[in-house]
Amino acid sequence: MSGVPVINLHGVLLVTIQDELLDYSVTELQQQITEQVVEHQARGVLIDISVLDVVDSFLAKTLHDIAAATSLLAAKTVVVGMRPAVAITLVELGLMLPGLRTALSVEAGLALLPHDDPARTELR
Amino acid sequence: MSGVPVINLHGVLLVTIQDELLDYSVTELQQQITEQVVEHQARGVLIDISVLDVVDSFLAKTLHDIAAATSLLAAKTVVVGMRPAVAITLVELGLMLPGLRTALSVEAGLALLPHDDPARTELR
Structure with missing residues (x-):
C-alpha cells in the first residue's frame, strides 16, 4: 500500500x-486508485496535493498517467490544491500535463465531476 | 468467424x-460487428472485455477502429469491464484510446447509449 488514504464518498474517490511520496509509493498509489475506481464504480477521483511543496517529474508523470488510466475506466481525475510555486516549477520543467484537470479547491474539483446519478447529487 | 458471440438485444449488440483472441480473430470480430450493426440496424455496441488480463496494442487499436467504424454506421461503441491493470498497461504503452467510450459495467455502458426508439427503452 502507498500509505495514502483513499476515501470513497458517493462515487468520488478523495485521495x-x-x-512527500517515495517513487514506489507513487506507483502503488496509481495501482490503488485504479483498483478502487473499479471496486467502487467511482465516477471521479480528486487528488489533493495541497501539502506538497515540490512535485517532481516522476510524480507529475504519474498524476498524468493516473488521470489517463481512470479515464479509460470511465472516471475523471482532478488534481486539487496545487501551490503557485509548484505550478511555476512544473512549467519550468516543461511538464504542462495536457489532459490533466486541476482545480484550486476540493469543492471546485467536485464541481468539475459529472453527476449522472441523481441519488449522488447531494454530495455537490 | 471470430468465435466471439454477438447477441442482438433490441438494437444493442452485446459482444x-x-x-484471449488471436490477431486474425480480432480482425474477424471487427468485420462481424460492423456487418451485424448494419444487419440489425443497431444503435449501439457493448464489448465486454472483463475476462481479459491483457489487452495488447493490436487489440487496443482494433477496439478503437471498431468504435470508429460503428460510429460511421451511426452506432456507438462502449467497451465495458476493463480491469484496472489493463488500464495502467494501456497508459504505459501510450494507448490512451481517444474517442473510445468506456464503462465499468454492462449496465453503465447501456446508460451511455442513445435510446431514440421509445419501444426499445424497456432494455434500459
Whole structure:
C-alpha cells in the first residue's frame, strides 16, 4: 500500500496526499486508485496535493498517467490544491500535463465531476 | 468467424469476449460487428472485455477502429469491464484510446447509449 488514504464518498474517490511520496509509493498509489475506481464504480477521483511543496517529474508523470488510466475506466481525475510555486516549477520543467484537470479547491474539483446519478447529487 | 458471440438485444449488440483472441480473430470480430450493426440496424455496441488480463496494442487499436467504424454506421461503441491493470498497461504503452467510450459495467455502458426508439427503452 502507498500509505495514502483513499476515501470513497458517493462515487468520488478523495485521495489526500499527506507527505512527500517515495517513487514506489507513487506507483502503488496509481495501482490503488485504479483498483478502487473499479471496486467502487467511482465516477471521479480528486487528488489533493495541497501539502506538497515540490512535485517532481516522476510524480507529475504519474498524476498524468493516473488521470489517463481512470479515464479509460470511465472516471475523471482532478488534481486539487496545487501551490503557485509548484505550478511555476512544473512549467519550468516543461511538464504542462495536457489532459490533466486541476482545480484550486476540493469543492471546485467536485464541481468539475459529472453527476449522472441523481441519488449522488447531494454530495455537490 | 471470430468465435466471439454477438447477441442482438433490441438494437444493442452485446459482444462478450470470452478468451484471449488471436490477431486474425480480432480482425474477424471487427468485420462481424460492423456487418451485424448494419444487419440489425443497431444503435449501439457493448464489448465486454472483463475476462481479459491483457489487452495488447493490436487489440487496443482494433477496439478503437471498431468504435470508429460503428460510429460511421451511426452506432456507438462502449467497451465495458476493463480491469484496472489493463488500464495502467494501456497508459504505459501510450494507448490512451481517444474517442473510445468506456464503462465499468454492462449496465453503465447501456446508460451511455442513445435510446431514440421509445419501444426499445424497456432494455434500459
